[in-house]
Amino acid sequence: MRDSNENLIGQVDFETKLIREGRAVLVVPSMSGSAPPSHLPVFFNPRSKISRDLAVSVTAAFFSGARDLRVIEPLTGLGARVIRLLLEAGVFGVGFASDRNEQAIRLASMNRELNGLTERLVLRRANANLAMMEAVSKGERFDYVDIDPSGSHITYIESGILATKKGGILGVSATDLSALSGVSPTTSEWRYGVQLHRTYVLREVALRTMVCSVIRSAAKLGIAASPILTVHLNHFVRTFVRIEGGITKALDLLRRLGYLSVCPACHEVSTANQLREVIGRCVHCGSEVKPIGPIFLGRLSSPEFCEKLGRTIESGMYRETARLIYRVANELQDIPYYYPLSLIARLSKRSTPSPLKVVQALRDAGHVASLTHLDPTGVKTNATLREVRDLVAGLH
Ligand SMILES: C[S@@+](CC[C@H](N)C(=O)[O-])C[C@H]1O[C@@H](n2cnc3c(N)ncnc32)[C@H](O)[C@@H]1O
Ligand SMILES: [Zn+2]
Incomplete structure (x- = not known):
């Protein structure tokens, strides 16, 4: 398989080291793990291993039995995630990956060769939205799309939704937790169109704001994005949504958006589907309450999918992920706080x-x-x- 980057294959002008992650061997900047990932010449965060483990485990379980599927990772860094998906999930035939950083593509090319994926991974230096929309404009779609930015996912979400085949999955992360959780309410308002403020349920609010943004972006395109697994870990939130066509399904998800309030005096939580139901006074003590929303109040994870994932995950290889899935599978999905x-x-x-x-x-x-x-x-x-x-x- 050919790509347009043969001139990028070769040396990079910074120090590197070899590491193992999952079944991959990776050349990474030598300061990985000791310097902040964004200060490295190519972004790599060893702490995000669990996010990559999750992507592998979720796709292996969701698509189990399938072969030769197509995956795209448009913000790939040095290629760790797409390489692991190709080596470990057992369902992908070819992968496509891009990054705007030339050094990232050089390193990803070296990693592709190291892992014997020359024929299965197409790399390209490109803007993420351009890479996805160019494929869409040619009528090409992907069974799995993984959007893994530093910061907000919102810039890439519509291209990601359009690039995912109906019946496929879109995996999305975000690290702008202060905007998603209500710690920075002004950013929450302009970036996500939601009224938030800091409360004791801020982690839950971050997940529900993120899923809300994905569901709304999909609905505008007449597409339903149903969450099958949503988690908050360390420095990021991540959701996996099943992409399906159909206004009825999209509307059904929109109807599960709503509001939550946390009383500043007695700390009781109330939920409501309509804003007017939560504006005003706490039903428990009569104090004034400020609503949070709209956010997604439906199920963030599918119990059926968590059960399948729990059964199929290689718990020896992905021990931390298996523990996480066990905890999510045992969580009440119908209580949004x-x-x-x-x-x-x-x-x-x-x-x-x-x-x-x-x-x-x-x-x-x-x-x-x-x-x-x-x-x-x-x-x-x-x-x-x-x-x-x-x-x-x-x-x-
Ligand atoms: C968080 S890192 C990706 C980490 C990678 N997914 C992993 O699992 O190791 C985000 C990457 O997106 C790249 N990037 C940022 N904005 C971009 C854009 N608009 N188009 C393409 N790449 C971009 C950065 O160069 C960086 O390598
Ligand atoms: Zn109260």
Whole structure:
């Protein structure tokens, strides 16, 4: 297979080292791991290994049994992700990858040769949107598209949705957590069109703002983007959405957008489908509340897909990912918020109780309850915060 970068293959003018990640051997800048990734001549973050493990595991499970599928990674850096997808997922025939940084493409070319993928990976120095839209303009689409930027995904999302085949998946990450979570409300407003502010559920809000932005971008194009797995880890959030045609499905997802409020006085959470239902006063104590939204209030992960992923994941090879999937699979998907027991402990001036004990006690009291991967002390439940506080007081 030919690409337009043969003149880029060769040496780079900075020091490199060899590392192993998954089944790949990779040449990376020698300062990787010790300098911030954005200060390197080519971006590489060893801490994002779990994000790449996830992409491999999700595509292996989702497409299991298929062969010769097509993948594109338009923000590839030195090619780690696309190379691992080709080597490890067992479903891809050819990969296409691009980056605007010439040095990145040089390194990706070296990595392609090192991993024996000369015939299976097409590399190109190009703008990400151009790479995807050029393919779309020729009628080419991909079974899997992976958008993995530094910062926001929003610049690339429409091209990513259009470049994904119907029935395929789009994997998207973002690292602009302060805009997605409400820590920087002005940026949340202009970038994502949502009213947010800082609350104790900010990690959940970040995931729900991101998924909302993907669903809305797809709906505008008459496409449904249904989340099958959504996680918040370290410095990033990531969702995998199934892409399907059809206004009815797109509308069905839009109808699950809504609002959430967290009372500044009693800390109770309320949810509503319509803005007018949350503007005003807290139903629990009457204090003034500010709405958060619109965000996605539906299921961030599909229990059926998590179950399949849990069954098929190579837990020896992807141990950390397997643990994460187990936690997500056991999370309540229909409660769009959680209570941090650390908050309850602070309010009650007591030590933080065992989250597992609290979950069990809530279940014994007839509520639904689960842990969440978003916070080690977080509990999801249909009980009110007051009910959880009373129950925790009884445990001490
Ligand atoms: C977070 S890094 C990618 C990391 C890679 N996906 C991985 O898993 O190792 C983002 C990359 O996007 C590239 N980039 C940024 N803006 C771009 C654009 N508009 N078009 C193409 N590449 C771009 C940067 O050069 C950088 O290599
Ligand atoms: Zn209140």
